[in-house]
Amino acid sequence: MASGAGSPTRGQDLHRHASAADAYFKARVRSLTYSRFGVRREHVERTGAWEVRGxxxxxxxAFSLRAALVDEKAGADASRTEKQAASMATKRDKADVDATTMRDSWRERAEAVVGDVDAMVAAAAPGPPGPDGGAGVGGPGGGPRIPPPADLAAAVFDPKTGLTASEKTFTRAQLLAAVANALEVRHRPGPGQP
Structure with missing residues (x-):
């Protein structure tokens, strides 16, 4: 039987590349938020996430109440399965509130922690890079850089957190996901570059 649009082979290919597509999407969001708003990210070792600088x-x-509740119920050292079970057990229905009410509530909570929310937002999103923006190569922090291959390889193959930390082999899809996850912003080739 030939591989058609609904064949198991295509579904398996899609599933196999889901983590790479997810990582590429997140890298693209990081790239777009930098190019449009000047938002820079930093990789946080504790969570493995790219958090907004500033x-x-x-x-x-303070805004990760759900994660704290799950850690409290399951234990900080619980397995992913145990945390998922605790998450489902403590899940509650979402309140039906409008966006303005939610925004006002979030702002009050943020002001209680940082005080001047507008200053924090201005620092975290200084504007697009370039001569009229605040985050260009000459601006704060010099703008994001594509890491040299040796640094990228060190992150992707880190003995504690990299591809081979728990497995001896990896797929091309896993490698693509690891590379995308290691980049602050996705590289966009310039004119005439591949």
């Missing part, structure tokens, strides 16, 4: 960890923690 947003204090205390504020992120």
């Amino acid at each position: 947003v204090p960890a205390e504020l992120r923690d």
Whole structure:
């Protein structure tokens, strides 16, 4: 039987590349938020996530109530399966509120932690890079850089967190996902570059 549009082979290919597509999408969001708003990210070792520079960890923690509740119920050292079970057990229905009410509530919570929310937002999103923006190569922090291959390889193959930390082999899809996850922004080739 030939591989058609609905064949198991295509479904398996899609599933196999899901993590690479997810990582590419997140890298693209990081790239777009930098190019449009000047938002820079930093990789946080504790969570493995790319967090927005200029947003204090205390504020992120204050808004991570759900994660704290799951850790409290399952234990900080619980397995992923145990945390998922605790998450489902403590899940509650979402309140039906409008966006303005939610925004006002979030702002009040943020002001209680950082005080001047407008200053924090201005620091976290200084504007697009370039001569009229605040985050260009000559601006704060010099703008994101594509890491040299040796640094990228060190992140992708880190003995504790990299591709081979728990497995001896990896797929091309896993490698693509690891590379995308290691980049602050996705590389966009210039004119005449591949």
